[in-house]
Amino acid sequence: MARDVKCTVENCKFWSEGRECAASAIEVNVDGGGQKANYTKETNCHTFQAK
Numbered sequence: 001m002a003r004d005v006k007c008t009v010e011n012c013k014f015w016s017e018g019r020e021c022a023a024s025a026i027e028v029n030v031d032g033g034g035q036k037a038n039y040t041k042e043t044n045c046h047t048f049q050a051k
């Protein structure tokens with residue numbers, strides 16, 4: 001289980017100072033569907049909620 005998740009998405013309601021994610025859990029999926037990513041930029045946090 002991931003702990004101490006670092007994140008730079010400042011406009012997410014779970015984001016907190018120090019680039020920390022304050023959500024109890026997050027879900028990350030592959031952009032465009034499927035279950036395999038080739039690059040970091042193809043992954044996406046779907047727990048994001050805009051403030």
Ligand code: SF4
Pocket residue numbers: 005006007008009012013014015016020021022023026045046047048049
């Ligand atoms: S939920 Fe996702 S986008 Fe939001 S702070 Fe956590 S890791 Fe970042």
